[in-house]
Amino acid sequence: xxxxxxxxxxxxxxxxxxxxxxxxxxxxxxxxxxxxxxxxxxxxxxxxxxxxxxxxxxxxxxxxxxxxxxxxxxxxxxxxxxxxxxxxxxxxxxxxxxxxxxxxxxxxxxxxxxxxxxxxxxxxxxxxxxxxxxxxxxxxxxxxxxxxxxxxxxxxxxxxxxxxxxxxxxxxxxxxxxxxxxxxxxxxxxxxxxxxxxxxxxxxxxxxxxxxxxxxxxxxxxxxxxxxxxxxxxxxxxxxxxxxxxxxxxxxxxxxxxxxxxxxxxxxxxxxxxxxxxxxxxxxxxxxxxxxxxxxxxxxxxxxxxxxxxxxxxxxxxxxxxxxxxxxxxxxxxxxxxxxxxxxxxxxxxxxxxxxxxxxxxxxxxxxxxxxxxxxxxxxxxxxxxxxxxxxxxxxxxxxxxxxxxxxxxxxxxxxxxxxxxxxxxxxxxxxxxxxxxxxxxxxxxxxxxxxxxxxxxxxxxxxxxxxxxxxxxxxxxxxxxxxxxxxxxxxxxxxxxxxxxxxxxxxxxxxxxxxxx
Amino acid sequence: xxxxxxxxxxxxxxxxxxxxxxxxxxxxxxxxxxxxxxxxxxxxxxxxxxxxxxxxxxxxxxxxxxxxxxxxxxxxx
Ligand code: SF4
Ligand code: SF4
Ligand code: SF4
Numbered sequence: 001x002x003x004x005x006x007x008x009x010x011x012x013x014x015x016x017x018x019x020x021x022x023x024x025x026x027x028x029x030x031x032x033x034x035x036x037x038x039x040x041x042x043x044x045x046x047x048x049x050x051x052x053x054x055x056x057x058x059x060x061x062x063x064x065x066x067x068x069x070x071x072x073x074x075x076x077x078x079x080x081x082x083x084x085x086x087x088x089x090x091x092x093x094x095x096x097x098x099x100x101x102x103x104x105x106x107x108x109x110x111x112x113x114x115x116x117x118x119x120x121x122x123x124x125x126x127x128x129x130x131x132x133x134x135x136x137x138x139x140x141x142x143x144x145x146x147x148x149x150x151x152x153x154x155x156x157x158x159x160x161x162x163x164x165x166x167x168x169x170x171x172x173x174x175x176x177x178x179x180x181x182x183x184x185x186x187x188x189x190x191x192x193x194x195x196x197x198x199x200x201x202x203x204x205x206x207x208x209x210x211x212x213x214x215x216x217x218x219x220x221x222x223x224x225x226x227x228x229x230x231x232x233x234x235x236x237x238x239x240x241x242x243x244x245x246x247x248x249x250x251x252x253x254x255x256x257x258x259x260x261x262x263x264x265x266x267x268x269x270x271x272x273x274x275x276x277x278x279x280x281x282x283x284x285x286x287x288x289x290x291x292x293x294x295x296x297x298x299x300x301x302x303x304x305x306x307x308x309x310x311x312x313x314x315x316x317x318x319x320x321x322x323x324x325x326x327x328x329x330x331x332x333x334x335x336x337x338x339x340x341x342x343x344x345x346x347x348x349x350x351x352x353x354x355x356x357x358x359x360x361x362x363x364x365x366x367x368x369x370x371x372x373x374x375x376x377x378x379x380x381x382x383x384x385x386x387x388x389x390x391x392x393x394x395x396x397x398x399x400x401x402x403x404x405x406x407x408x409x410x411x412x413x414x415x416x417x418x419x420x421x422x423x424x425x426x427x428x429x430x431x432x433x434x435x436x437x438x439x440x441x442x443x444x445x446x447x448x449x450x451x452x453x454x455x456x457x458x459x460x461x462x463x464x465x466x467x468x469x470x471x472x473x474x475x476x477x478x479x480x481x482x483x484x485x486x487x488x489x490x491x492x493x494x495x496x497x498x499x500x501x502x503x504x505x506x507x508x509x510x511x512x513x514x515x516x517x518x
Numbered sequence: 519x520x521x522x523x524x525x526x527x528x529x530x531x532x533x534x535x536x537x538x539x540x541x542x543x544x545x546x547x548x549x550x551x552x553x554x555x556x557x558x559x560x561x562x563x564x565x566x567x568x569x570x571x572x573x574x575x576x577x578x579x580x581x582x583x584x585x586x587x588x589x590x591x592x593x594x595x
Contacts, residue, residue, distance in 0.1 A: 080533035084574055106530075135531055207537075207564045209571040 072128035073119055075112035077143045081135030082167050083203040083219065086281035087242060087272060106134070109143055113150035117343050120155055124351035132163040132185075138172050148179040155343055161185065163240070167203060167219055169226025177233050184230055185268075186223055187240045190248050191258045193217040198247050201281070224262060231263030238266040243290050243298060244282070245272070256302040267302060271295050292447060292508040296419060362393045365482040370415045372489070379492050381502060382411045386422065386445040386469075387480050388453040395475050395483060399456035405445055408484050412492075416484040422508065440509075442467045447508040449491070452483060468503065520554035521567055522582035527575045534569035534579060543569060552579075559588045 107115065120126045129151060131137045137144040148160050161183035162176070169186065176184060190196040196216025203215040210218060230237045239259045241252050248255075256267055272289040274282045281287075290298075386405035388397035404423045408416045422444040424437075438460055445451060450470040454477060464471045475483035494500045520542075523534070528549040535543045535550060540563075542556035552569070559581075560567045569579040 079531045080536060080572075081531065081574065082533070082572070135533065139533065140536075204533075204537075204572045207568060207571070208566065 071123055071126045072130055073116065073126055074130045074132050075115060075147065076106050076134055077109055077112050077147050078131055078137040078140035079106055079134045080139045081133075081165075082139040082205075083136070083165050083215075084201050085165075086199055086201065086287075087244070087274060087283075089279040089283075109146035109150055112147045113154065116151050116158065117154055120158060120348065121343055124348045125355065126158075127352070128159045128161060128183075130161045130163065136165050136168070137162045138164045138168040141168070141172055141175070145175055145179060148181065152179060157345060157348065159183065163187065164226075165219070166223035166226050167205070168222075170222060170229055173226065173229040173233065173235075176230070177235060181235065183236045183238065185238045185240055186227060186264075187242070188220075188223050188227075188255055188259060189241050189244070190216065190251060191220050191224070191255050192251060193220060195248050195251050196220060199244065224258065227259060227262045227264060237264045238268060239264045240268045240270060242272050243269050243295060245288060245290050245294065247287075249290065249294070249298060252298060253301055269295065269299055269302065292420070292422070292444075299419075359393070362479050362481070365479045366415070366485070369482045369485040379412050379495075381492065381495070382409055383449040383488070383491065383502075384409055384419070384447050384505065385484055385487070386448040386451040387484070388451070389480060393480055394477055395452045395480055396454050396477050399451070399453040399460060399471070402453070405441075405448075405451065406480070407445070407448065408480070410484055410488040410491075416481040416488070438463055442469065443509045445469060445508060447505045449505060450487065452480070452487075468505070520557035520582050520585050520588070521552050521559060521569060521579050522554070523550055523552055523569070524578050524580065525549045525551070527578040529575060531574060533572045533574070537568035537572050539563040539568065552582075554582060554585055557588070561588055 116129050131144050131147060144162065151158060152160065160179065160181045162181060163185040164187070166186045166188065169184075189199050193213045193216035196219060197213045200216055200219060202209050202211045203219055204210075205215070205218055227237055227239075239255075241248070241255055243249055243252060252269060259267060272282065272287065274280065274287055274289050276283050276286075385408050387395055387408060388399055388402040389395055389406055390397045402424065404421050406418065407420045407422060409419045410416055424441045424444045442464065446467070446469075448469055450472050451464060452472045452475055454473065456471050456473055461471045472487060475487070491500075495502045523543075530545070530549050532545070532550065535545070538552075538557075539560060540556045540558055542553045542558075543550055544553070545551075567579065573579050
């Protein structure tokens, strides 16, 4: 990380200003100098090569820090699949991979590209388009690449990415390179066919259905080969793994080594999401998902090896918006086809420049706070805190309106480190089942010492305190990391003076069910 | 002679459409259907019917007994 601490700290208004201008008059004279934010400084890139960081810094799915500021969208153009996974039921939206089922709208490449333009014109932070299903994008190569072609012609600033199970990947690497796709995600759950046979009942391969260990052997060979071919060509590769307790949980450490040695730049280990009503093999046979502590322990075990990604929300593949927010209802096919879309590159870039300013300010604030922390008595204590936020890296969500909490680990050595997020049902749902909902929230953040919110009522405040989770609203609308470090300093001081006793927290639940904005 | 698709089970994933060597499969009213005049049970192309092998829902692409079995030209099979 470099130390460019000489930038100006800017307030939050420019973002709102620019949004306002865009809303009032498309293409107003907001000047833009080409949109190249010279940002060498951030709290993400320490262990990434600069050229990789340059590529991922505005990518909400890949840069933990960018997901506060930038948005991605997925379009569902690829319904067919060439393998079967035990955690997938293709009739329904898949909770494990970013994949909608048939209940989501399927689009033709022409409809998809219109939708992308419509969304990008309305949401200037939309910087990434992904194709992730409903099936496997590379089992639908014609539709997938046609969509990329149409979009790269009209909206060249949008980054393209795709997710695949990897079976067909080696056949399409050249086409992927040709369309300048800069990120590919491969779902790799095993490198040992014996493990694979418990996850994949069959694959469709060379015009035959292949089953069991043989199927898993072919799949893993194709995945490794595809990964090598992509990294040889300098295309960024992320690996997703679904953690399935008792089947591949221990084995994923091996997977992590295998993909790292082949050049994957990020490994995202996601919890299995499985409930009988999903109708998947795992859902029906009672296969459980991991607890929050089990997931974190595995992510920590792999972290020494390579970058881990912890902010993935397993969002639906046709979701639109910032991570954790879904605006897809505004962009149904009927609505898009009626929209007059004029693609306005200039205001998009002006908006993105303002975002960069805000990010720099956030990083500076964190750094300043971190410096004061270093002077305090160092301690081995580590605590987790939950944060209610709707983006921009600030504590800006009401406790009762939060449908997810971001979790940070606080320590003297690393300050505030993002380690994951917890989905919860909205606590404040207008009256019914509130008691249950509050209990769900507590279970989801039960491993946290405190919860940071912009606002909270008296009643939930008392219940949280009784459960041993300290509700904190004094940092409302401040930057998350700066506030968390300030809180941690105070926490250490209180422990030291004997005012409070540090207690280790228990485990927490991972909510089962696809993330769909309520 | 032909295979047919049980519409109530079809997920409309379109996987079979792309695999059929005879272009016998197409989308109608949200699900996929096989044109019995075009389906050859994949005889002469592949060892197993492609729609059956690729379909994610078991027993969805099945023999349609209302037609006689397909006879390959030349009388074999
Ligand atoms: S690869 Fe994706 S779409 Fe295909 S069976 Fe697995 S989860 Fe489902
Ligand atoms: S059996 Fe073969 S020819 Fe007939 S519909 Fe299925 S894929 Fe096509
Ligand atoms: S493969 Fe099966 S589920 Fe998919 S469209 Fe064909 S018949 Fe329907």
